[in-house]
Amino acid sequence: MAVVTYLEAIRQALSEEMQRDENVFLLGEDIGVYGGAFKVTEGLYEKFGSQRVIDTPISESAIVGAACGAAMMGMRPVAEIQFIDFISCAFDQLTNYAAKSRYRQGIGIPIVVRGPCGGGGRGGPFHSQNVESFFLNTPGLKMVEPATAYDAKGLLKAAIRDEDPVLYFEHKFLYRRIKEDIPDDDYIVPIGKAKVRREGRDISVITYGAMVHVALEAAEKLQHEGIDLEVVDLRSLLPYDKEAILNSVVKTSKVILLHEATRIGGYAGELAAVIAEEVFDCLDGPIVRVTAPDTPVPYSPPLEDFFLPNAEKLMKAARQLAAY
Amino acid sequence: MATDVIMPQMGESIAEGTIVKWIKKVGDEVKRDEPLFEISTDKVDAEIPSPTAGVLVEILATEGQTVPINTVVARIDAVGSKPPAPPAPKTEDPKPISAPPTVVAQTPVVSVAVAPPQPVAPPVAESISQPVEAVEKRSSPLVRKIARENSVNINEIDGTGLAGRVTKNDILSHVTNKETVRVSVPAVTIPQPVASVAVVTPPQVALVQPVATQPSLVVPPFVAPIMETYRPGDRVEIVSMSPMRKKISEHMVASRRISAHVQSFFEIDMTKIAKLRDQYKDKFLERHGVKLTFTPFIMKAVVDALGAWPIMNASVEGDNIIYKKDINLGIAVALDWGLIVPVVKNAEERNLVGLTRAMNDLAARARKKQLKPDEVQGGTFTITNPGVFGSLFGTPIINQPQVAIMGVGTIEKRLSVMEDDSVAIRTKSYFSISFDHRVVDGAVADQFMSQVKRILENFEASEIG
Numbered sequence: 047m048a049v050v051t052y053l054e055a056i057r058q059a060l061s062e063e064m065q066r067d068e069n070v071f072l073l074g075e076d077i078g079v080y081g082g083a084f085k086v087t088e089g090l091y092e093k094f095g096s097q098r099v100i101d102t103p104i105s106e107s108a109i110v111g112a113a114c115g116a117a118m119m120g121m122r123p124v125a126e127i128q129f130i131d132f133i134s135c136a137f138d139q140l141t142n143y144a145a146k147s148r149y150r151q152g153i154g155i156p157i158v159v160r161g162p163c164g165g166g167g168r169g170g171p172f173h174s175q176n177v178e179s180f181f182l183n184t185p186g187l188k189m190v191e192p193a194t195a196y197d198a199k200g201l202l203k204a205a206i207r208d209e210d211p212v213l214y215f216e217h218k219f220l221y222r223r224i225k226e227d228i229p230d231d232d233y234i235v236p237i238g239k240a241k242v243r244r245e246g247r248d249i250s251v252i253t254y255g256a257m258v259h260v261a262l263e264a265a266e267k268l269q270h271e272g273i274d275l276e277v278v279d280l281r282s283l284l285p286y287d288k289e290a291i292l293n294s295v296v297k298t299s300k301v302i303l304l305h306e307a308t309r310i311g312g313y314a315g316e317l318a319a320v321i322a323e324e325v326f327d328c329l330d331g332p333i334v335r336v337t338a339p340d341t342p343v344p345y346s347p348p349l350e351d352f353f354l355p356n357a358e359k360l361m362k363a364a365r366q367l368a369a370y
Numbered sequence: 371m372a373t374d375v376i377m378p379q380m381g382e383s384i385a386e387g388t389i390v391k392w393i394k395k396v397g398d399e400v401k402r403d404e405p406l407f408e409i410s411t412d413k414v415d416a417e418i419p420s421p422t423a424g425v426l427v428e429i430l431a432t433e434g435q436t437v438p439i440n441t442v443v444a445r446i447d448a449v450g451s452k453p454p455a456p457p458a459p460k461t462e463d464p465k466p467i468s469a470p471p472t473v474v475a476q477t478p479v480v481s482v483a484v485a486p487p488q489p490v491a492p493p494v495a496e497s498i499s500q501p502v503e504a505v506e507k508r509s510s511p512l513v514r515k516i517a518r519e520n521s522v523n524i525n526e527i528d529g530t531g532l533a534g535r536v537t538k539n540d541i542l543s544h545v546t547n548k549e550t551v552r553v554s555v556p557a558v559t560i561p562q563p564v565a566s567v568a569v570v571t572p573p574q575v576a577l578v579q580p581v582a583t584q585p586s587l588v589v590p591p592f593v594a595p596i597m598e599t600y601r602p603g604d605r606v607e608i609v610s611m612s613p614m615r616k617k618i619s620e621h622m623v624a625s626r627r628i629s630a631h632v633q634s635f636f637e638i639d640m641t642k643i644a645k646l647r648d649q650y651k652d653k654f655l656e657r658h659g660v661k662l663t664f665t666p667f668i669m670k671a672v673v674d675a676l677g678a679w680p681i682m683n684a685s686v687e688g689d690n691i692i693y694k695k696d697i698n699l700g701i702a703v704a705l706d707w708g709l710i711v712p713v714v715k716n717a718e719e720r721n722l723v724g725l726t727r728a729m730n731d732l733a734a735r736a737r738k739k740q741l742k743p744d745e746v747q748g749g750t751f752t753i754t755n756p757g758v759f760g761s762l763f764g765t766p767i768i769n770q771p772q773v774a775i776m777g778v779g780t781i782e783k784r785l786s787v788m789e790d791d792s793v794a795i796r797t798k799s800y801f802s803i804s805f806d807h808r809v810v811d812g813a814v815a816d817q818f819m820s821q822v823k824r825i826l827e828n829f830e831a832s833e834i835g
Contacts, residue, residue, distance in 0.1 A: 297603045299512050299538050327515040328602045330538040370510075370532050 050228055053221040055195035056086055056160075059202035060124065062232065064094055067122060070206060073100040073109055074126030083128050084162060084221060110136035113157045114144050122206055127161030130215060131175045144211040145186030154209045160202070162218035163191070164256055164306055165338075165354055169218075170345035176255075176307035178283050181213060182316060188237055189283040191215040193258035195226035197281055200235030208237060217256040224259070240287035242294065246276030249364055250294040252317055253304035254280040257355060261304055264357040264364065273368045283313060291317060292325050299330035300367050306355060309337040331370040336363050373422045375444040377437050380411045380743035387411045388436040388613050389443065394426045399449060406444070410613035414710075414743045424448050509536040512602065519608065520545045520599060545599050614708040625770045629806040633765045634816055636801045638823045640781050643667050644797040650834050658723050662834075665701070666725040668753065668778060670833070671825035673697050673717045673725075676751060679818040681810055683750045685771040691809055700749030700769055701729060703736045704758070710736050711769055713749040722834055757781060763800035773806040774815065776822075 050058065064070045071094075072087060078101040081088030091099040102109050106127055113123035127133045133140070136159070144155045165174035181187050188210055192198040198216065205212035243258060244265050251261040258279045265275035278294050280286055295301045301321060303314035314335040321333055336355050344350050377387050390408040394400050405417040406426070424446040431443040507524050509517070513536050517524045527544045529536035600606050611619065647662055654662040676683045676697050685692045697718040700711040712732035717725060735741050751772055756764035757780035764777035779800035786796040801822065805815040 293603075299510075299602055327511040330510040330512040370535065370537070 047227050047229060049225050050195055051222050051225050052192070052195045052198050052216070053084065053086055055199040055226070055228060056202055056216055057088070057090070058228075059199040059206075060087065061090060061093065063122075063124075063203055063206045064090070064098060066232075067206075068098075069120060070122040070124065071098040071100065071116075072124050072126065073102050073113060075102055075104055075109075075128045077101060077126050082126065084218065086216075086221075087126070106132050106135035107139060110139040110144070110157070110159060113159070114139055114147075114155050117155045117157045118147075118153055122156055124158045124160060124206060127159060129169075129173045130161035130163040130177055131172050133159065133161065133177055133213075134180070137180070140181065140187065140211065140213070141184045145184045147186075148210065149186060155211050156209050157211050158202070158205045158208075158214050159211070160205075160214035160216060162221070163215040164217040164219055165343050165350060166219040166256070168345070168347055168350065169343070171342040174343035174350075176215070176305070178213075178215065179307060179312050182284060182313060186210065187284060188212040189215065190237060190281060191217065191255040191283060192235075192281060193217075193220070193243075193255055193279050195224060196228045197235050197241075197279075199228060200233055201237070201281060203232070204234040204237050207234070212237070215255065219256050220259075235281065238282045238285045238287055240278055240280045240282070240290035242276065242290070243279045244275065244277040246298065247274040248276075248298055248368055249273065249300045249302055250276045250278060250291075250298045251302045251304055251360070251364075252278045252280065252291055252294070254283060255306065257304045257306050260355060260357050260360060264360040267357065268361055268364055271365070273364055275364060286317075288320060288324075291321065295321055296325055296328045299328055300370070301329075302334045302336055302360065302363055302367060304336045304355060304360060306338055308340050309335060310340050312337050331367050334363050334367050336360050372427060372445040372447040373424065374442045375406065375418075375421060375446060377409070377431070377439050377441045377443050378418060379439040380409070380414055380416060384411050384439060384743065386436050386438045389431050389433050390415065390613060391433055392429060393417070394420075396426055396429055398426050400424065400426055400446060408739070410617075411743065414741055414746050415614055415739055416741065416743070417739050420446060422446055507536050508533060509541075510538070512538055513541050516541050516545065516599075520548075522548070542599070542601065612707065614710075618708060621770065622767050625767050628770060629768050629773070630808050631765075631768065631804055632807045632812065632815070633802055633804050634812065634819065635763055636803075636816075636819045636823050638799055638801050639786070639796050639827050640664065640799050641797045643826055643829055644781075646829060646831055646834060650831070654723075654834065658726070660723075660726050660730050662726065664778075664781060665729060665753075665755070666722050667826065667829060668822075669699055669701075669714070669717060669725045669729070670722055671822045671829075672699065672751065672753060672776060674825055675818050675821040677718065678821055679814060681814060682774050682805070682818050684773055684809065685750075686773065686806070686809055687771075694750040696750065698748050698750045700752035700772075701732070702752060702754035702766075703733050705737060710741065710746060711749060711752060712736050712741055712745050713747065715748065752776070753778065757799060763802045765802060766804050768804055768806055773808075773810055774818075775804050776819075777802040777804070 060072065064072075072090065074082070076083060077087040078091040078096060078099045081091070087099060102112075109125045109127070113125040116123045127136070140159065144157060148154045163176050167174065178189055178191070181189060188205070188208065190201045190205060190212060192201045202214055205214050244262060246265065251265070253261050258277065261275065261277040265277055268275055276294055276298055278290060303317050305313050307313060312335070314337060318333045318335065321329070336359055338353050338355060341353065344353050380387060387409040388411070390410045392407045393405050394407070400406060400420040400423065402421070402423040403419040406420040408415065408417050425448070426444060427447045428445040429443070430445070431437050431441065437443060507527065507529055509524050509529075513524065516522070516538070522541065522545060524536050524541070527536050527540050530540055531537040600608065643664060647664065651662045654660070680693050681691070683694050683697055685694065696716050699714045699717040701714065702709060702711050714720070714725065714728045714732065720728060732741065732745060749769060749772060752769045752775040754764065754766045754775060755778045756766070757778050760780050763779040766775045766777045768775050779802070781797060781799040783795050784798045786794050786798065788794050801819065803815050803819050
């Protein structure tokens with residue numbers, strides 16, 4: 047056991063998987079000699095060499111396209127998108143090619159496309175986005191977003207070993223802000239399994255990524271007001287753990303869906319629909335969303351603070367719902 | 371030209387039916403006589419075939435909805451036609467009765483079903499709907515579900531939520547309090563919301579009628595059933611009863627309240643019948659095309675014994691005993707989804723072959739939901755066969771308004787002491803009779819049963835035919 051940051055946990059997973067399986071290799075912009083924009087891959091070029099840690103031209107389309115081709119030839123590529131915002135340049139490779147290959151030609155494409163997502167870093171509109179709902183409507187893709195160092199390592203290992211394309215979103219705000227004592231040895235966190243981070247009686251908060259910590263902070267504060275939040279960390283967004291979500295909602299009868307991404311067409315809409323469809327008569331109040339407003343992520347620090355969901359906003363929504 | 375599909379009259383006494391399931395959807399092509407929807411009435415569950423070929427263009431009564439007979443529940447148009455545009459918004463018509471027929475046809479069926487056909491409709495309608503809405507408390511789906519399961523009127527609860535909303539905690543504490551109160555105070559029936567009064571169904575009326583004409587000593591006071599409270603998260607699955615289950619439930623409880631049930635048991639030696647059956651079954655199948663089972667022998671014995679004991683083939687109405695001249699034998703048939711009792715009419719006119727044929731035909735169609743309503747009505751005596759699943763003897767509940775029901779236990783080889791003190795292996799069965807002691811005394815029932823026994827134990831081969 048050793049205390050590592052979220053970022054170090056990701057690096058550990060990459061290093062261990064490359065050691066375990068020589069078909070695993072990395073490609074991306076500045077990930078080799080420079081060690082990556084956030085230094086996630088630092089040291090791996092020295093350890094595994096230029097054949098397995100490949101610096102690419104600035105073309106996300108080429109990075110993901112090359113990864114798909116390599117995967118079809120039996121490799122296990124892990125592609126880094128320097129900022130996940132730019133994954134849109136590889137949208138076609140992911141949605142039309144990688145996601146459909148198993149269905150079209152019976153050949154799975156076991157790639158991992160990973161990259162930093164999320165705001166709070168004063169990155170502005172091109173370097174702060176959360177892109178999960180762009181891909182939500184694409185059967186064939188898997189998506190995960192860890193909230194802890196333990197999950198960061200376990201989910202990345204599970205993603206690399208998965209037979210299908212997995213988008214791995216790592217929240218850049220968490221990179222060096224959270225630390226955890228995690229096992230040195232091999233373990234995975236299975237894709238598709240949520241985790242209840244905090245048991246509670248009154249309201250279920252279903253969330254993922256950095257917002258898990260916002261929810262836990264709000265839960266801690268609301269406890270003094272007699273409102274007991276349950277916090278469910280989805281960990282996997284596609285497929286998502288419907289059973290865990292519904293169990294929690296049935297238990298508390300009230301639910302808040304919390305995400306950092308913007309509201310319209312956001313991930314919470316899907317969860318709201320499935321809750322309304324399956325456990326409508328267990329609801330004792332409206333399904334509530336707490337999300338960012340429908341605008342690009344602002345560059346101005348005060349505006350970004352206003353934009354992002356935080357514990358205060360969640361507490362306000364929780365108080366209203368508790369009183370309903 | 372669209373063809374109207376109506377709720378058929380499934381038997382003379384039937385005034386309405388419930389749509390259980392639409393087998394076809396709007397836009398589906400249907401052949402003539404192809405099953406269109408399933409209905410459930412007091413008497414029978416049935417699939418209703420399409421009256422014509424075409425496209426189902428409109429469904430006017432939803433699943434679960436109960437509508438009077440002859441109500442238009444769907445329309446079928448020629449292939450190639452489109453579903454009609456939604457009905458034009460209705461203007462508030464103070465005299466709905468005088469509206470032209472075309473407008474009535476487009477009115478949602480629910481209002482047809484509920485609105486009492488009274489010329490004084492407008493003032494009545496207002497007085498019904500207004501008070502209910504005025505006191506309606508706001509509540510969530512969960513609260514309404516808990517209220518339903520515990521027969522709680524939400525309006526009685528003080529809501530502590532926003533704008534007086536009744537919350538989960540409000541109703542749960544109300545239910546818990548009520549449970550404790552119920553033990554000490556005689557049960558009080560909760561007044562139903564006024565709106566439901568208009569929708570009283572004939573089945574309830576039919577069950578209540580004979581009771582109402584009885585002297586009061588017959589009917590014990592209604593006691594509210596004790597209910598557990600289930601909370602979300604409890605490991606239970608709550609499933610609402612099918613219409614058939616509900617009818618069985620109502621009939622069984624009503625029968626136990628109406629009749630003074632007494633049981634008596636007879637062991638009957640079926641060895642001779644078993645031998646006859648073995649001896650004749652191949653020939654019988656060859657000649658008549660049906661299998662020879664024990665049931666027709668038993669039916670035949672019962673029919674003959676009923677002839678001798680007419681009180682066993684009777685019913686009670688108030689202070690009168692109605693002796694039935696026809697013997698219409700009900701035979702209980704277990705189904706995967708419940709139980710139904712088709713009736714062999716005029717069993718006294720049939721020989722063994724006729725009884726076998728009638729029985730096989732009814733049982734087969736019961737399993738395919740193809741019984742006609744008439745075929746489950748008018749029974750005068752019922753035979754049930756718990757033995758088919760190995761039971762030694764049952765204590766069946768009388769099928770109202772009859773006064774007796776006979777149960778046949780499992781037929782098996784048993785060790786018997788014969789009259790000459792020898793020990794023999796005999797094929798035997800326990801028969802039970804449940805009879806209504808209001809009009810049938812033990813002596814009569816037992817003499818009836820001993821006659822059944824005598825006939826079965828001395829059955830003549832010449833009767834097989």
